[in-house]
Amino acid sequence: MKRIHLNGFKIAGVGHTAIGLWRHPDNQAWRYKTLEYWIETAKTLEAGKFDSLFMADFSGIADVYGGNADAAFREAIHLPLNDPMLAISAMAAATSHLGFGLTVATTYEQPYSFARRMTTLDHLTNGRIGWNIVTSAVGSAARNLGYDHQVPHDERYAMADEFMDVVYKLWEGSWQDDAVVMDRERNVFIEPRKVHALQHEGKYYRVLDAFMCEPSPQRTPALFQAGASDKGKAFAARHAEAVFLVNPNVPGLRRTVDEIRQLTAQAGRDPRAVKIMAGISVIVAPTDKEAQEKAADQMRFISLTGTLARQASLMQLDFSKMDLDRPLEYIETDGIRSAMERFTRNDPERTWTPRQVAETMSRSAGGITIIGSPATVADQMEELLERADLDGFNINDHMPLRTLPDFVELVVPELQQRGRVWRAYEGSTLRESITGQPGPRLDARHYGAGFRKP
Amino acid sequence: MKRIHLNGFKIAGVGHTAIGLWRHPDNQAWRYKTLEYWIETAKTLEAGKFDSLFMADFSGIADVYGGNADAAFREAIHLPLNDPMLAISAMAAATSHLGFGLTVATTYEQPYSFARRMTTLDHLTNGRIGWNIVTSAVGSAARNLGYDHQVPHDERYAMADEFMDVVYKLWEGSWQDDAVVMDRERNVFIEPRKVHALQHEGKYYRVLDAFMCEPSPQRTPALFQAGASDKGKAFAARHAEAVFLVNPNVPGLRRTVDEIRQLTAQAGRDPRAVKIMAGISVIVAPTDKEAQEKAADQMRFISLTGTLARQASLMQLDFSKMDLDRPLEYIETDGIRSAMERFTRNDPERTWTPRQVAETMSRSAGGITIIGSPATVADQMEELLERADLDGFNINDHMPLRTLPDFVELVVPELQQRGRVWRAYEGSTLRESITGQPGPRLDARHYGAGFRKP
Numbered sequence: 001m002k003r004i005h006l007n008g009f010k011i012a013g014v015g016h017t018a019i020g021l022w023r024h025p026d027n028q029a030w031r032y033k034t035l036e037y038w039i040e041t042a043k044t045l046e047a048g049k050f051d052s053l054f055m056a057d058f059s060g061i062a063d064v065y066g067g068n069a070d071a072a073f074r075e076a077i078h079l080p081l082n083d084p085m086l087a088i089s090a091m092a093a094a095t096s097h098l099g100f101g102l103t104v105a106t107t108y109e110q111p112y113s114f115a116r117r118m119t120t121l122d123h124l125t126n127g128r129i130g131w132n133i134v135t136s137a138v139g140s141a142a143r144n145l146g147y148d149h150q151v152p153h154d155e156r157y158a159m160a161d162e163f164m165d166v167v168y169k170l171w172e173g174s175w176q177d178d179a180v181v182m183d184r185e186r187n188v189f190i191e192p193r194k195v196h197a198l199q200h201e202g203k204y205y206r207v208l209d210a211f212m213c214e215p216s217p218q219r220t221p222a223l224f225q226a227g228a229s230d231k232g233k234a235f236a237a238r239h240a241e242a243v244f245l246v247n248p249n250v251p252g253l254r255r256t257v258d259e260i261r262q263l264t265a266q267a268g269r270d271p272r273a274v275k276i277m278a279g280i281s282v283i284v285a286p287t288d289k290e291a292q293e294k295a296a297d298q299m300r301f302i303s304l305t306g307t308l309a310r311q312a313s314l315m316q317l318d319f320s321k322m323d324l325d326r327p328l329e330y331i332e333t334d335g336i337r338s339a340m341e342r343f344t345r346n347d348p349e350r351t352w353t354p355r356q357v358a359e360t361m362s363r364s365a366g367g368i369t370i371i372g373s374p375a376t377v378a379d380q381m382e383e384l385l386e387r388a389d390l391d392g393f394n395i396n397d398h399m400p401l402r403t404l405p406d407f408v409e410l411v412v413p414e415l416q417q418r419g420r421v422w423r424a425y426e427g428s429t430l431r432e433s434i435t436g437q438p439g440p441r442l443d444a445r446h447y448g449a450g451f452r453k454p
Numbered sequence: 455m456k457r458i459h460l461n462g463f464k465i466a467g468v469g470h471t472a473i474g475l476w477r478h479p480d481n482q483a484w485r486y487k488t489l490e491y492w493i494e495t496a497k498t499l500e501a502g503k504f505d506s507l508f509m510a511d512f513s514g515i516a517d518v519y520g521g522n523a524d525a526a527f528r529e530a531i532h533l534p535l536n537d538p539m540l541a542i543s544a545m546a547a548a549t550s551h552l553g554f555g556l557t558v559a560t561t562y563e564q565p566y567s568f569a570r571r572m573t574t575l576d577h578l579t580n581g582r583i584g585w586n587i588v589t590s591a592v593g594s595a596a597r598n599l600g601y602d603h604q605v606p607h608d609e610r611y612a613m614a615d616e617f618m619d620v621v622y623k624l625w626e627g628s629w630q631d632d633a634v635v636m637d638r639e640r641n642v643f644i645e646p647r648k649v650h651a652l653q654h655e656g657k658y659y660r661v662l663d664a665f666m667c668e669p670s671p672q673r674t675p676a677l678f679q680a681g682a683s684d685k686g687k688a689f690a691a692r693h694a695e696a697v698f699l700v701n702p703n704v705p706g707l708r709r710t711v712d713e714i715r716q717l718t719a720q721a722g723r724d725p726r727a728v729k730i731m732a733g734i735s736v737i738v739a740p741t742d743k744e745a746q747e748k749a750a751d752q753m754r755f756i757s758l759t760g761t762l763a764r765q766a767s768l769m770q771l772d773f774s775k776m777d778l779d780r781p782l783e784y785i786e787t788d789g790i791r792s793a794m795e796r797f798t799r800n801d802p803e804r805t806w807t808p809r810q811v812a813e814t815m816s817r818s819a820g821g822i823t824i825i826g827s828p829a830t831v832a833d834q835m836e837e838l839l840e841r842a843d844l845d846g847f848n849i850n851d852h853m854p855l856r857t858l859p860d861f862v863e864l865v866v867p868e869l870q871q872r873g874r875v876w877r878a879y880e881g882s883t884l885r886e887s888i889t890g891q892p893g894p895r896l897d898a899r900h901y902g903a904g905f906r907k908p
Contacts, residue, residue: 012574014643015643020641022636022643023638023641025638030636033577033578033668033670034577034578035543035546035547035578035579038543038578039547060663060666061663061664061666063663069646069649069651069663069664070646073643073644073645073646073649073664074641074642074643074644074645074646075641075643076643076644079643079644079666080634080644080666080667080668081666081667082570082573082574082577082578082667083567083570083571083574085540085571086539086540086542086543086571086574086575086578087543087574087578088540088543089489089492089540089541089542089543089544089545090543090544090546090547090578091543092489092544093489093493093544093547093548094547108564108567110562110599110600112598112599113537113562113599116535116536116537117537117539117540119536120466120536120537120540120541121540123487123488123536124487124488124489124492124536124540124541124544125489140663143660143661143662143663144566144660144661144662144663145564145566145567146564146659146660180534182476182484184477184479187474187477187528187529187757187760188528189468189469189476189527189528189529189530189533190527190528190530190533190534191527191528192523192524192527192528195523195527197523205600206597206598206600207597207598208597208598209514209515209517209523209594209597209598210515210523210527212514212515212533212534212535213534213535213536214487214534216487303641306641
């Protein structure tokens with residue numbers, strides 16, 4: 001029986017996928033500012049034997065809709081938004097096995113400082129850190145982070161390719177395993193000849209010296225990837241150990257899964273080495289009827305305008321200037337083809353209007369929405385797993401401090417009984433949870449392992 | 455009776471000030487990689503009613519001595535070095551009043567991302583974050599963080615001036631206090647007209663949009679400054695709420711204190727509004743004799759070569775190429791005048807050789823070293839406070855998990871009995887602890903308060 005990998009999916013802010021749901025009287029998303037909120041969330045996920053808490057992030061403001069940020073502020077679309085990295089050590093201190101996946105865009109980082117932050121977290125968590133590698137299509141990020149214009153999609157991926165080489169050199173190549181000797185007699189803490197300067201001078205990055213950090217348990221964090229564009233899939237095939245997909249259309253989802261497995265094999269890796277997780281939302285109650293009532297009670301708060309404004313930012317298309325009832329043709333915009341494809345190409349027999357897109361999205365609390373009793377939810381998760389050839393799920397935390405505890409209390413025991421969710425963590429690092437293989441380090445056949453020193 | 459402000463002084467690594475001391479059999483600095491180490495340290499400081507844990511940091515490798523990094527690796531000089539920001543939330547969860555000061559160089563940060571990180575920490579700690587503003591003279595940083603050459607000292611301060619304006623706009627000016635309304639009826643989480651875009655286009659930084667984070671308890675973190683160059687002192691007079699000085703020469707220390715108070719008054723602020731802390735090391739035991747024995751047991755591990763190599767990096771002068779016994783003339787190097795001044799100008803009647811500098815430094819565990827019984831240590835701290843007109847101390851943690859517990863167990867009760875250390879925190883934020891004034895926000899007369907929206 002194939003194990004189902006579970007991950008919680010959140011942002012360090014209020015409105016994530018189910019825009020408008022903050023108005024539900026029981027919604028506690030506004031407590032994102034407190035440590036108690038994060039510690040409670042982490043403990044819940046560990047009780048449910050989740051692989052990780054997977055943190056989304058956005059580098060800029062959703063200001064495409066109407067050409068300004070008013071809707072984003074009013075409807076709390078990815079706003080307010082704190083940095084997701086900073087609550088991790090508090091959550092790590094309250095847990096022992098739960099991993100933490102962080103979304104960070106390469107485009108706006110210095111690889112040297114970024115690598116140091118990830119290594120520090122990997123040390124402090126004892127090897128429980130993952131990185132969701134993105135390049136960020138948000139125009140607002142460019143306007144606030146030092147670029148005159150948004151970096152074009154293909155160039156962002158060229159930058160990301162070089163960025164990856166630099167961080168592999170830092171994480172895998174700079175310090176040998178036995179560099180730290182702590183030899184008191186000889187007064188040698190670190191053996192200088194076992195630490196290597198990078199001397200990296202590329203097109204986008206220049207890093208000459210050795211890394212400042214000693215190797216952490218995983219060295220390279222567990223690598224996630226979430227882009228489903230052609231460049232994104234090729235990038236995933238080379239780098240990702242887990243891929244996160246959001247697609248409400250199951251045949252479309254399956255097509256992307258197949259492509260990624262094929263590309264992974266072409267890249268010389270085991271096509272099953274990449275674990276594929278789909279984004280879902282779950283509304284569960286003891287009976288199907290109660291679950292449907294609970295769903296109705298929640299979904300009535302989802303805002304159509306807010307959903308449109310969020311999609312406008314994700315697709316970088318201003319829906320406020322478009323006829324909402326005119327079918328969308330295939331639209332080639334910079335880097336967001338894949339988002340559009342979900343609606344226009346995955347189901348070739350139908351075309352979609354912007355209103356239909358928004359209505360479909362607003363009937364979901366994020367990704368494919370599953371509503372029902374524990375048995376119904378487990379059935380549907382199993383069916384989805386098989387139909388789309390998935391390895392697991394990222395479960396959207398649409399009602400913080402309620403959605404995930406409900407899932408852990410009601411669905412996890414059902415899935416455990418079916419042999420689908422493990423009863424105890426088998427490894428101690430996030431990489432071991434994700435890959436199911438022993439050992440905290442990158443597989444020897446992984447591209448990043450090529451940067452190791454003999 | 456003037457209260458003495460206490461702060462712990464550390465790096466997120468092994469060798470900080472007392473190079474070589476890692477060889478002491480009881481030295482636990484190597485445990486810096488674990489959360490337990492940080493949580494234990496924070497609990498100790500809070501038990502001693504310290505204002506803060508003050509974290510030093512270095513953006514690059516100490517590779518001046520001998521023209522390479524061998525000594526830095528061998529003797530663990532600021533190496534290995536993790537990012538100090540990432541253990542804070544774990545420490546904050548284990549404490550309730552202790553503040554956390556972070557050294558971050560403006561030169562290598564994007565102000566928008568940096569401001570977001572600090573605001574996030576200020577939220578999660580409930581207003582307990584401070585920032586030690588530096589510009590970083592370490593050449594290695596430039597070579598790894600995107601610059602072709604080290605940015606010259608005066609230009610670094612010009613960049614820092616603009617950087618400060620940008621972060622004040624983000625922290626003080628972008629979101630009004632009442633921007634977050636959470637009005638469920640009107641579907642308004644944030645009132646758009648109460649959030650202001652920066653439209654900042656300066657010489658070094660371009661930040662056009664509004665901030666992504668809602669205001670944190672302190673908004674601007676408590677501001678520390680540590681540079682004692684002329685530019686540094688002027689910068690402190692404008693921005694700093696606390697200044698941290700290291701000078702083994704007490705009359706020299708006093709001279710710098712007087713200058714800073716005078717410049718602060720000239721900047722239109724209360725000259726006492728800037729709290730001045732000096733770096734000290736304390737070795738305490740129940741009796742003077744035991745303390746002297748303990749000091750001898752520790753100081754024998756301090757390495758002369760390691761101390762020279764560390765000074766070489768701090769001063770950016772390669773002592774390995776100099777005659778160790780030829781007196782140093784006044785040496786004008788970029789931005790490190792002040793470090794040299796400690797030895798060449800503070801005591802105008804003597805000149806110093808590199809060997810004398812290193813020997814003096816190696817007789818200290820960091821800053822002015824005080825050795826004795828609790829009463830002796832308290833006497834000397836009080837005397838130093840008066841002679842140099844200080845407000846408090848940064849106490850170097852030269853023997854981690856031993857130095858600070860000893861101080862808290864033996865010296866703090868003595869100082870409390872003398873009315874010099876408070877028995878309970880009076881405010882809840884770091885700013886309140888540092889300034890002694892009620893209220894978590896910047897004083898209305900502070901330069902940064904000028905960026906507030908009416």
